Amino acid sequence: MVEAVLLDLFSLPANSQTNIQGLLCNTVETIEKCSSIPAPFVYVMCCQRQGDERNSEQESSLPDLRVFQSLKKRLEVVHASTAAAALYTIKQRLDEKDLSVIKVILPTLRKDLMKVYIDHLFTPVYQFEFEDLQVASDCKNLQIAEPQSEEQPSSTLDVALIRSEIQRYLESLPSLKGELTILRSSLIPGDIFLHGFTTRTGGISYMPTLSSCNLFSSSKRRDPQVVVKENLRRLANAAGFNPETFRRVKIDHGNAVCIMGKTEPDSYDGIVTDQKGVTIAAPGADCIPVLFADPVRKACGAAHSGWKGTLLGVSMATVNAMVSEYSCNVKDILVVLGPSVGPCCYKLPHESAKEFHRIDPKCVRLFDSARPYIDIRRATRVLLESGGILPENIQDDSVTDQNQNITFCTACHPDKFYSHFRDGTNFGTQIGFISLKE
Structure with missing residues (x-):
């Protein structure tokens, strides 16, 4: 039974990410209709470009999604400069709530890369299932599609780059509970x-x-x-x-x-x-x-x-x-x-x-x-x-x-x-x- 939904918008063009509300509405509605449990937690990962300044007014526009009453307080949009940072932040949210069964909705071409991130940042305690996400040509609408069976394995270069990205991010994190003793x-x-x-x-x-x-x-x-x-x-x-x-x-x-x-x-x-x-x-x-x-x-x-x-x-x-x-x-x-x-x-x-x-x-x-x-x-x-x-x-x-x-x-x-x-x-x-x- 799915306990959380992860919507990966990280690879979408910058101009589409500035209109998060428009991108989300159809998808959230679909999640509400299709979910096997009422109102799972929904996390959306988005790329925050260098120099991308989000003021409080832009961030505060997200609560307009309150029309989906059962998702109020259960939807979080995570902006980060790297996919590793965004996914690790979402992992922390999952762990806070002791959630382990996650549905990942993402563009088909992102699936193999996402699996590399998941293999490194998660353990077998977690269960993931995937659904394909189709983006309309105007980048204003999203649609959940049937999963595609054909997958291209990530290249050795892709895996090495992802490992390096994860390592750099983890090295940047502050130590917890005091100094190493x-x-x-x-x-x-x-x-x-x-x-x-x-x-x-x-x-x-x-x-x-x-x-x-x-x-x-x-x-x-x-x-x-x-x-x-x-x-x-x-x-x-x-x-x-x-x-x-x-x-x-x-x-x-x-x-x-x-x-x-x-x-x-x-x-x-x-x-x-x-x-x-x-x-x-x-x-x-x-x-x-x-x-x-x-x-x-x-x-x-x-x-x-x-x-x-x-x-x-x-x-x-x-x-x-x-x-x-x-x-x-x-x-x-x-x-x-x-x-x-x-x-x-x-x-x-x-x-x-x-x-x-x-x-x-x-x-x-x-x-x-x-x-x-x-x-x-x-x-x-x-x-x-x-x-x-x-x-x-x-x-x-x-x-x-x-x-x-x-x-x-x-x-x-x-x-x-x-x-x-x-x-x-x-x-x-x-x-x-x-x-x-x-």
Whole structure:
């Protein structure tokens, strides 16, 4: 069922766009008659040419469309200098209202180009259907026509130009929720390694649970890959690494480890390298982003440790990979546990809690309840120490430093961190990253 209609007038000649009312009336009437639901939201995207000055009187003429009473307050005309800017503005309106099913009415020749914009600016959360728009030769009337079956694919040049246009627009957007902040550990020597843990500030993601420096995109969330890429570019600039040599683990909630330079597994929650200038990272939004550094053999690693990965020993699997691949001594490896959900907030079903109780009874609080509180950080520390990591080489601020400058509880600090536990399915993601300096 269509929830919104997008009318693309962006490519129409400038002289026709000055008479928006005349162009819209027939189309709005058709939308009213043909829509499967009463009065969907209607967004019209138009090109605002350079030097095109629209005064308040011209803009205020739009309410003359009030004859379509059910569309009053549901029709918005968006003027922008680029199609990327107009479409991204409309995406924000759709997201404010949690709309996902959109009918796009546009000139036939625009369809393939529009699909490129949509592929980049939207995710599979949204559903689009298309109808052709016919423009009379005098450019004063619009008519919705039956969709044409023949489509010409966009050229490589068209796609490259659209990508460049989108990138330039996103780069121009202001940072949200304050400046970009990176948390760093004093345990990891800064003369050898570049590292840090991100917070949620300083990016351009605008949806409440994803705002603002979300660093992960998926088919189930509304933040597209191009926005995450722009957030990463801003992080790279602030931290001093090359975003083109950035590698993030491919989450499977298991214990597989990728060795940089060898065949990459289909999925893995740990990654290690001894290559200079390559930044590796692990995400977390309650799960622990764990960083590993060996200043002697000059190697590093990152692991994503949720409750499943913790039980499967992903942190020690990462340590073992550093030992076997780079001849690291386990007693030289430094480990930092990043922001993650604390035992103050995190609960699991009793059956899962039993596994943590076997690691250490102190990992579980209210063990006899249906959903006991779980300390995945303590379990990680116990497993690392059992594997030979020295206790003094593990940083978990919730134990070692009550000022907590890194190992915050993500669920307890909505101003600083994302949390799946707290925010639900459309949650944002922060990361821990590390690299050997060149």
